[in-house]
Amino acid sequence: MGKLDQEEQEILEAFQAGQLEPSGDFQARVATHRAYAEALLRKDARINIRLSSRDLQGLQSLALAEGIPYQTLVASILHKYVEGRLKEVKS
Structure with missing residues (x-):
């Protein structure tokens, strides 16, 4: 987990x-x-x-690193793209 900002730290401490x-x-x-x-x-x-x-091998490698099945990774990528949360990066 990344570093918490001040508000997140206060919430964590209160919890x-x-x-x-x-x-x-x-x-x-x-x-x-x-x-x-x-x-x-x-x-x-x-x-x-x-x-x-x-x-396919690339997807399987990424999924293995994440600890999830590759079909789940593909479904997640597609879902994020459809929802507008995944954008194409132009080089």
Whole structure:
């Protein structure tokens, strides 16, 4: 984990000291966010794709370094791109 800024450090210290309490209807908010996550992560479509052996090996190496299956890495990359959180870097 990277270095925490001052606000993050204060929050961490308050949490560790037991000074934080859940806000509002905590259980309802957890249920709502859980439902959002399940809908987002539901894998309900299958695709087939042809890649060069070199690209596939590269993806597999990256996934191995991250400790995740390469299909999960590919799905994550595609999801981030579709959501606009992954941009092409032009050299």
